[in-house]
Amino acid sequence: MACGGFTCSKNALCALNILYVMVSLLMVGIAAWGKWFGLVSSFQVVGGVIAVGVFLFLVAVVGLIGAIKHHQVLLFFYMIILFLVFVVQLSVSCACLAINSEQQHHLLEIGWNNSQTTQRDVEKNINCCGFNSFDYNGTCEASCFSSRTCSTCGETIQDHADEILRFVGGIGFFFSFTEILGVWLTYRYRNQKDPRANPSAFL
Structure with a gap:
């Protein structure tokens, strides 16, 4: 069957969501590993990474179930959520790539001043003291x-x-295009008829 067919669209969407599941589990695993071995003691940082990983996991599961069952409602909500994630991620990635040194310094100082736990983690891990003076x-x-x-x-x-910002921005920029690919695949897949379905099932 041609790649534009129902089966190919279904398999491509399933493969994309399996990739998202693996990425989400990797994010949760890295955050838990960092907390367990004391590399990061800030609960806000670990909790934030785990929350993003769990959110991505749930979205991927919705997409996977929707793709396997060809469920119109699940696929619709999956498509909307994935598009919103694409917009946010693309915006953050562009900001990471466009930020200058002065803005970097200002944002780093704000982050430093907002958490005593993060300060201790940074001082211990990169062997330094204070932000501008000590x-x-x-x-x-x-x-x-x-x-x-x-x-x-x-x-x-x-x-x-x-x-680091260039690396993070580049990775985010790349993954944002996998998300818009997911939106396009979902839109296309929703409008395709299952060739194995009973034609009179909805009569």
Whole structure:
């Protein structure tokens, strides 16, 4: 059967949703692993990643069930949700790719000031103290603190922020096009008739 047929559309949609299921489980697994091994102690960060992973998993399951059963209502809601996710993800990806160094520094400082737990995690993991400046009469989780040779975290993070944002923006940009592909496949699949269905089933 040609690739434009019912079976090919169904298989392509199922494969896409299985990919989303694997990505969502990977996100949840990485977040749980980071929390378990103490790499990230901030509940907000871990909870946010897990929430996104669970949301993606539920959307993928809805799409998978809708594709297998050719369920018109599930496919309709799946298509709408996937399109909204595409719009949000494309916007965030473009923002990551377009942000300049001054804006990066400002956003990093806001994130730093909003969470004491994140500050401790960053200090411990990248061996730095404070964001723009640091008083050695205070406390710091970094191993360099005892020898008083620490650099500031803002400087260290800024060195890698541009590269990380470009990477995240590129990955998000790529996956946003898989989502619009999913919307197009769903729209097309919904309007195709199952060749194995009984023609008089709805009479």
